[in-house]
Amino acid sequence: MLRGYLPAIVFLVLGGAVGVLFSVLNTLVGVKSKPIQSKNDPYECGIPSEIQSRFRFGISFYLIAMLFILFDIEVLFLYPVAMNLREYGTFALIEISVFVVLLFVAFIYVWRRGALEWR
Structure with a gap:
């Protein structure tokens, strides 16, 4: 049991040292x-x-930052499927197409609501 973890333990000890x-x-x-x-x-x-230490950012800064992180992470989920698309087959292609369409609809919704407008 310990032999399987020995290289990782040695690596952590040497790195810490x-x-x-x-x-x-x-x-x-x-x-x-x-x-x-x-x-x-x-x-x-x-x-x-x-800038003063008590400078306050507007809410639009945080809103755009959260939207960027949200859409960025969702697109990141496409990478593993894209790398193994041949193994997953047609079903994965259809599922990813639905995912991209829903992502695009969400982006259009956010855009139409004015969340990407800098105020």
């Missing part, structure tokens, strides 16, 4: 610098951020 070793080496050998204010300021894409 390498992580701990690198952290210890970084603490011992790494350059130690004094903290300065400019290192603690928010910084993104090469431009210092001027």
